[in-house]
Amino acid sequence: MKALLASLLIAFAAGAPLEDPAEEMRAQALMREVRCVACENEPVSQSSAPIAEDMRARIREMVAEGATDAEIRDWFVSRYGEFVLFRPPARDLASWLLWAFPFILLGAGVGIGIVLAINAKRKSGEVEAEDV
Known part of the structure; x- marks a missing residue:
């Protein structure tokens, strides 16, 4: 009890x-x-x-x-x-990479988007010049 x-x-x-x-x-x-x-x-x-x-x-x-x-x-x-x-x-390199990966991925996406936009603009400029 x-x-x-x-x-x-x-x-x-x-x-x-x-x-x-x-x-x-x-x-x-x-x-x-x-x-x-x-x-x-x-x-x-x-x-x-x-x-x-x-x-x-x-x-x-x-x-x-x-x-x-x-x-x-x-x-x-x-x-x-x-x-x-x-x-x-974050004690080791793997931990730091795990924490940083989303930001690295975001930066890579922005960079690729900029490159694609520049290439598209160049191609549209070349097409317009050829039409004249």
């Missing part, structure tokens, strides 16, 4: 906000940065999955213990991999 009561109290306390408003704000910010491993495209702050509830409780627990934001992120990365972060750090 005591074990059941203790389990219920722990479960209830896991969803309760921290007493210090600054710590709760920090915990909420971290909850928006950490991805739910069950939902994959939802932060744990918005997910209703049971694992997200556990992750929110762990974030609050670590904040209350005085862990830094980096320590909390590192704990989740060590457990679930960098995928758990919505903004993983």
